[in-house]
Structures are given as structure tokens and as C-alpha cells.
């Protein structure tokens with residue numbers, strides 16, 4: 065068989081085409097793998113502190129930014145007060161954060177999701193309708209009573 069046989073080029077094209085298909089599916093599976101592993105990477109030290117700080121003491125692990133909420137009158141509209149890595153740098157790399165959410169009657173924390181984390185909500189006072197939708201479009205929307213804890217699974221669209 066000569067190298068210039070017409071079938072040779074077409075065989076070569078088929079083999080190039082199947083190489084492309086293999087590369088394409090590899091690329092897709094890498095993307096899916098990245099999506100499936102979305103979340104904070106594990107840190108390699110006990111905790112993380114800023115590069116310009118030589119050492120930390122107990123105050124680094126104490127967040128006092130919520131003190132003002134204790135005993136304060138309720139807000140007039142929905143209010144979230146965060147204690148996340150932005151406000152509390154000791155949380156860096158710990159895969160956890162905290163928030164106080166206050167819902168005057170009739171207010172709502174609009175539909176949203178957290179791609180990298182699930183959420184545990186503890187209802188301290190009152191009743192609260194909450195809800196999330198799973199990937200089969202099923203809605204789970206109970207009305208919580210004071211003292212209930214509700215879990216919003218990671219990445220699912222939810223509201224309160």
C-alpha cells in the first residue's frame with residue numbers, strides 16, 4: 065500500500081477525529097471533577113493567620129462582633145450579620161462560618177445558594193418558613209418552630 069493511497073488520508077482523519085473525542089471527554093470529566101470537589105481545600109497547618117503576623121493569642125480566635133445584637137431591638141427589615149472569614153480571619157481554611165439572621169414578620173431572605181457549603185439554621189425565636197429545592201425539583205419547605213434546627217444541603221437553592 066502506497067502512502068498516497070486515498071484511504072490512507074481518510075484513515076488518518078478518522079484517527080485524528082477519535083483523538084479529539086478522547087481529549088474532549090477528558091476535558092469534560094476534568095470539569096466535572098472540579099465541580100464535584102468544589103469546597104475549601106484542607107489546610108496543612110492547625111490554623112491560618114496573616115503573613116504579616118508572627119504569632120496569635122486567644123483573641124485571634126474570639127469574635128466579638130455579634131455582642132451588640134444581644135438584647136437589641138429587632139430590625140425593621142430582614143437583616144443578616146455575618147461572622148465569616150471576612151469579619152473573623154481565624155475562620156480562614158476552617159470550612160465554617162456563622163451568621164445571625166433576623167426576620168421581622170413578613171420578611172424574607174431571598175432565594176440563593178452556597179456552592180461550597182451546606183447550612184445549619186437554628187431558630188432561636190418565633191416561627192419561620194424555610195425551603196430548598198433538590199435536583200429533582202422537589203421542594204422541602206416546612207414551617208419551623210422555636211428551637212428547631214434545619215439543614216440546607218450544600219449547593220441547593222434555598223430561602224427562609
Ligand SMILES: *[C@@H]1O[C@H](CO)[C@@H](O)[C@H](O)[C@H]1NC(C)=O
Pocket residue numbers: 144145146148
Ligand atoms: C453575609 O454573607 C452572605 C453570604 O455569603 C452574603 O451574601 C452577604 O452579602 C453578607 N453580608 C454582609 C453584610 O457582608
